[in-house]
Ligand code: HEM
């Protein structure tokens with residue numbers, strides 16, 4: 001691994017994340033808003049968006065570790081999902097709550113990993 | 119067992135995520151992302167710290183303002199092609215009064231869809247991104263910054279655009295592969311109740327794309343403001359020395375910041391009305407008038423969002439080829455700021471015929487007439503800059519002078535329209551269409567062409583073909599005036615706008631307009647061919663000052679930067695080598 005520097009360290013003016021933040025945002029809005037059989041597209045979009053936000057924050061050096069931002073986006077998305085559930089939008093609500101939950105789980109994983117439990 | 123679409127989409131999304139993850143692991147050193155990992159973040163790995171990777175990866179991952187400027191410009195040109203093709207389909211249909219040319223492809227419905235996408239594309243996907251393209255490339259150089267304030271947000275803002283565009287254009291292509299998602303036929307103003315009641319998912323898909331493109335614009339604007347205010351080298355470029363293009367980009371940023379959230383909110387409300395049973399634009403309380411107020415409170419500032427930076431471009435370029443300083447620099451800056459503020463106080467001049475309270479119409483008329491004053495200040499300053507100058511009629515200069523001519527007609531017709539009694543007659547006729555085309559193509563388009571030629575040497579290291587550029591100019595100015603004057607005359611005759619068919623008495627001038635449109639098209643073809651060929655094979659520029667700006671003491675920052683870059687390239691083993699290396703990298 002040490003032999004292979006990552007793109008964003010080797011090159012000062014490159015980052016792999018922006019294009020996926022954009023794609024994640026677009027797929028999220030498209031899939032979640034239209035719902036029905038496009039909902040899976042929305043779920044994929046949310047997951048991509050969550051991962052890219054966590055990734056870009058770390059890569060740009062705004063944060064040092066992965067788990068707090070992962071927890072943050074997870075709670076945010078999960079919160080929106082929960083709010084939709086309470087107003088009776090079951091499918092969309094469950095989709096967002098689930099996608100948020102995955103990010104929260106990932107946060108737990110990152111936390112364990114960073115502290116050396118994994 | 120039948121395969122449900124949910125399943126198909128789930129599998130496809132799963133695959134997409136896997137591909138993304140795979141690509142990322144190939145590119146990134148994940149160890150560097152965790153504090154306990156191997157190399158650790160920030161430590162030197164012993165490998166060279168070059169700026170960018172090679173090949174396609176470079177363009178997908180770049181956060182360099184210059185690369186993003188080029189990407190924005192390329193995107194703008196693709197959108198220009200789509201906007202132009204749709205326009206020509208409409209113009210051909212309009213050559214004769216009846217429905218004939220488009221009849222077998224979709225008739226009036228298709229015409230309405232073309233009309234909608236033409237307007238939206240030209241304003242939001244051609245003009246605005248091309249302005250952002252030049253601003254991205256040049257503003258950091260002009261203000262002596264290393265890059266934009268937030269390079270990654272810059273890249274995110276750009277990448278939203280192509281994805282949003284796919285949604286906005288999808289309605290034209292999905293029916294071809296058997297998916298029943300039709301293009302929106304709402305016109306660019308999206309007036310309710312038409313837009314809130316029109317059936318079809320296609321309208322929603324379009325609105326979602328439009329909504330997203332607004333995010334992109336807003337992010338871009340914030341970035342420009344931050345760059346000019348905070349990243350500017352305050353020693354070399356104090357406020358008093360800030361160039362005019364950056365001033366207009368700063369003002370534009372402010373306008374975007376106040377105008378676009380309104381659009382985003384209004385479109386959100388429209389989407390909710392269409393899909394979730396809200397009644398913002400249906401009931402007594404809000405209704406159709408609410409939409410018009412929200413839309414035009416955004417919409418009029420939007421026209422200045424689009425025209426101010428082009429005015430800045432012309433103010434920047436004209437003096438360079440007139441051999442004198444811009445006349446009344448300060449007044450141009452003040453008039454820019456004045457227009458920026460006043461532009462929020464005139465929106466209801468688009469609604470004079472809605473039966474508003476006459477006291478209101480009178481005050482909106484007054485402010486609309488007032489906004490003509492700072493616009494005129496600029497025109498007089500440009501003319502005075504030319505007066506007694508040593509004019510050099512290069513392509514950028516020709517387009518700048520063409521801008522002034524077209525802007526005068528566009529501006530004066532605008533002032534006429536701002537007068538209530540005149541507007542009551544001309545509202546919703548081709549006169550309005552003529553007015554704004556003089557501005558959006560005749561002025562904004564021309565300024566963007568001027569900028570493209572002016573900075574071509576910096577952006578490509580090569581020179582464009584001068585003869586083709588002259589063809590481009592003359593075909594554009596003749597074709598443009600023929601088409602848009604014909605539209606003004608049609609308007610005086612009472613030809614209503616937005617119709618695919620018309621009374622036979624209007625045929626002559628419609629035919630003239632179509633001929634003019636073809637002339638313009640030939641010009642545009644010359645333009646696209648020229649920049650394409652010249653960027654790849656054009657003659658290499660042989661100095662850092664291809665326009666001889668040093669002579670008149672106007673060698674500005676972006677050219678200084680370019681000269682410096684050329685010198686380092688020479689020191690590194692010659693221009694040819696450096697160029698070829700760049701070529702290889704781009705392949
Ligand atoms: C000199 C200042 C200007 C004045 C006083 C002015 C006035 C007007 C008025 C009163 C209308 C409404 C016509 C109607 O629908 O009855 C109008 C329409 C329009 N103007 Fe201007 N205008 C000015 C400059 C501009 C500029 C700089 C642009 C573009 C950058 C522009 C773009 C438009 C557009 C796009 C419309 C049509 C909107 C629609 O689709 O209904 N105008 N203008």
Ligand SMILES: [Cu+2]
Nearest residue numbers: 418465467468
């Ligand atoms: Cu207006």
